[in-house]
Each structure stands twice: as C-alpha cells, then as structure tokens.
Amino acid sequence: MPELPEMETYRQLLTPRLVGQTIRAVRIHREKSVNLPAGQFAQGILGVRIAAIDRRAKYLLFRLETGQALLLHLMLGGLMFLGSEEDRPDRNTQVELDLSGGQTLYFIGLRLGYLHLLDERQYLAVLAKLGPEPLAPDFTLERFEQLLSGTRGTLKTTLVNQQKLSGIGNCYADEICFEAAILPTRPLASLSLQPAGDSGRLYSAMRAVLMEAIRQGGYMEQPLFAGDHLTGGYNDHCLVYDRGGEPCVRCGGAIIQAELSSRKVFYCAQCQH
Incomplete structure (x- = not known):
C-alpha cells in the first residue's frame, strides 16, 4: 500500500x-x-x-x-x-x-x-480524523513522546495507527524500528521516553527513514510516467521489509518474518532489542 x-x-x-x-x-x-x-x-x-x-x-x-x-x-x-x-x-x-x-x-x-x-x-x-504528520515542523520530539506515553499496545501497531500518527504503514514502520534498533513488537510501556533513550532514537529514525524514502522516490516500482526514473528508487534500500530469511545488513543474523495483529512484520531479533 x-x-x-x-x-x-x-x-x-x-x-x-x-x-x-x-x-x-x-x-x-x-x-x-x-x-x-x-x-x-x-x-x-x-x-x-x-x-x-x-x-x-x-x-x-x-x-x-x-x-x-x-x-x-x-x-x-x-x-x-x-x-x-x-x-x-x-x-x-x-x-x-x-x-x-x-x-x-x-x-x-x-x-x-x-x-x-x-x-x-x-x-x-x-x-480531521488523522493523527499528526510525522515530518511536520511542529511535530517535535516532545509531542512524539506524549503520543507514546498516552498509548497502549505495541510499537508497530502504534506507528501504523493513522489516528495516532498519519502516513506510516507496514513498510516504513519496520524500517524505522530497524533504524532505531528496537523491536517492532516491543510494548510501548517498556520504552524509555527520554531524548537519549528509545523515544529519541525512534524519533530520529522516523524522520531519517521517511525523508530518505522521499528523496529516493518511495518503494513502489511502477513509474508514474514514461521516463520517470525517481518513483520506486527506495525499493532496493529497504533493509528489513520483505526480506524475511535474508541476512541482516548490520549483524548478519537472519531477518525474521512474523505476524503482528494480522500484519506482516520484519525484524532482526539479533540486533533489535
């Protein structure tokens, strides 16, 4: 999607x-x-x-x-x-x-x-039913921490909840969690909500992954028009999404494909904690 x-x-x-x-x-x-x-x-x-x-x-x-x-x-x-x-x-x-x-x-x-x-x-x-934009200038780390602290459930289910935070789906939720070295299955209650802790790494990872994906044209491979060489450029840059069974680029462990709340989830159990 x-x-x-x-x-x-x-x-x-x-x-x-x-x-x-x-x-x-x-x-x-x-x-x-x-x-x-x-x-x-x-x-x-x-x-x-x-x-x-x-x-x-x-x-x-x-x-x-x-x-x-x-x-x-x-x-x-x-x-x-x-x-x-x-x-x-x-x-x-x-x-x-x-x-x-x-x-x-x-x-x-x-x-x-x-x-x-x-x-x-x-x-x-x-x-009006949508949550804040993750790249909006006014969506600060403080607002992100408030969102996490007021929510129950797991990290991935929160990242993809459009009423909590809008625009992120299966692919980028997994990529963000990998960038932050945090398991997408982590309960929110177990996260450290400090700038130098889990929330700070997640916030930085979220902005970095989304901005790089935009710069690379996203992961959809079908060109928008003849001669379009931008659309789909990020597809080859996904590090965990849709890579179940492949070696982790960071530690060499096998990428795990599982299911979480009826959604596919991809992560490295060896270097994501």
Whole structure:
C-alpha cells in the first residue's frame, strides 16, 4: 500500500505537470471507485482547472478552482499513471481524466481505493480524523513522546495507527524500528521516553527513514510516467521489509518474518532489542 513517501513523490512529480491544466474528459469504468453517480461526478469536474495538489498522510488532494477537491486514497494495489493509452500499464483502469495538456491521468487498481469529489467541509471532516504528520515542523520530539506515553499496545501497531500518527504503514514502520534498533513488537510501556533513550532514537529514525524514502522516490516500482526514473528508487534500500530469511545488513543474523495483529512484520531479533 502506498505510504507517505509514495504519495509525497506523486505530489512532487504531478504538481508541475498538472497544476493549471483543465479536465477535458472523464471516463469512469467502475462507479464504486467514486462517490457520486458517474454522470454527476463527471459533470462536477468537466472543464474545471486543477489549482493545486496537496498531500495529507496517505491521501492526495487535487484541489479544483471551484473550491472542491478530488480526494484520492489508493489503498492496497492502487497506483496512478500519467501519459497515453499506448504507454500506460496493462492493467484495468477505474477512472481516467483527460487533461488540456494532451495527457491522461489513469487511476489504476482502485478496488479498495477511491477518488471522491468533495467540498471543503467534507474533505476537512475526513482529514480531521488523522493523527499528526510525522515530518511536520511542529511535530517535535516532545509531542512524539506524549503520543507514546498516552498509548497502549505495541510499537508497530502504534506507528501504523493513522489516528495516532498519519502516513506510516507496514513498510516504513519496520524500517524505522530497524533504524532505531528496537523491536517492532516491543510494548510501548517498556520504552524509555527520554531524548537519549528509545523515544529519541525512534524519533530520529522516523524522520531519517521517511525523508530518505522521499528523496529516493518511495518503494513502489511502477513509474508514474514514461521516463520517470525517481518513483520506486527506495525499493532496493529497504533493509528489513520483505526480506524475511535474508541476512541482516548490520549483524548478519537472519531477518525474521512474523505476524503482528494480522500484519506482516520484519525484524532482526539479533540486533533489535
């Protein structure tokens, strides 16, 4: 599932290519992927200019000149492609937007994901349920420690809880825990909440891993457009995620793949404590 770095990569790449363009045609191949009847959805965005593209957690907001926004959540298996019919991936598309610049934005794999047309009140209500952004300037170590101290459960289940902390999913939770040398299965009550202790290492690891993943284009390997050499660049840099049974790059021990609260979890039991 795309996480914060993947959606931030999409935002950065799409902003200079889409902002200012007008939606010239709309094709909806799966009506369940949108929140309105297909005709009403299309009528609401046809001829409308894209004013800005923002990201909040794992969501993208295509802000329209009307004040409304297209709120996108890709969920499991979802992705986008900007280009032509000849270049796009050979997969079913659920929604297609033809743009004034001559390209089409394809929304692919929206079986669980969705693209909703919402007014400001509606999309703000959705986003209000989310926890703080882990890379926001005002999300300090002190706020992170307050979040941990007021929560029960294990470390990984807290990191991926979107109401506690937004944007982190399975991949980056495991990578953050590995960077901090702390087991993702640790109960929060056992963590040392001091700047030089567990919380300080976790906070530094969280920021370092997420910023590096953004710089490398996230882990999703499908290019966003023809000639896109950024998207997916972080995939080869994952140190534990999806590497069960392989040797740990830090100590040589075997990476363990297990299950925690119905989620896959990857860690090194030898050098994570």
